[in-house]
Amino acid sequence: MACAAARAVLQVLQEEGLVEQAAKTGEYMKACLDALQKKYPFIKEVRGMGLLMGMELDRPGQEMVALCQERGLLINCTAERVIRFLPPLIITREEVDEAVGILEEALRVLILS
Numbered sequence: 001m002a003c004a005a006a007r008a009v010l011q012v013l014q015e016e017g018l019v020e021q022a023a024k025t026g027e028y029m030k031a032c033l034d035a036l037q038k039k040y041p042f043i044k045e046v047r048g049m050g051l052l053m054g055m056e057l058d059r060p061g062q063e064m065v066a067l068c069q070e071r072g073l074l075i076n077c078t079a080e081r082v083i084r085f086l087p088p089l090i091i092t093r094e095e096v097d098e099a100v101g102i103l104e105e106a107l108r109v110l111i112l113s
Helices: 002-015 018-039 062-070 093-112
Strands: 043-049 052-057 076-078 082-085
Touching: 002 018, 018 043, 018 052, 018 093, 062 076, 062 093
Parallel strands: none
Antiparallel strands: 043 052, 052 082, 076 082
């Protein structure tokens, strides 16, 4: 049963081109996050592969997590200062734009605090 389920998942991933789509969308997301890094000096680094991204801050990230969650964006913080993004493989560019917009709102609030 488990093997049949795994085979079905792999078949869908291949037939629908989800891996390739995720790679392209991940490149787009990284470019958006890199643009934010250029705008906000307290973002030390943006890193990741595919859609798994991390954004290291020069300060603790829990406030950023809370600000984003209040606005409907679910993210988490690891290693105290790394904001982690792990969207689903089916995320669209429009949804990336929405997430980055929320993220930028939270970054502006952090600057003011």
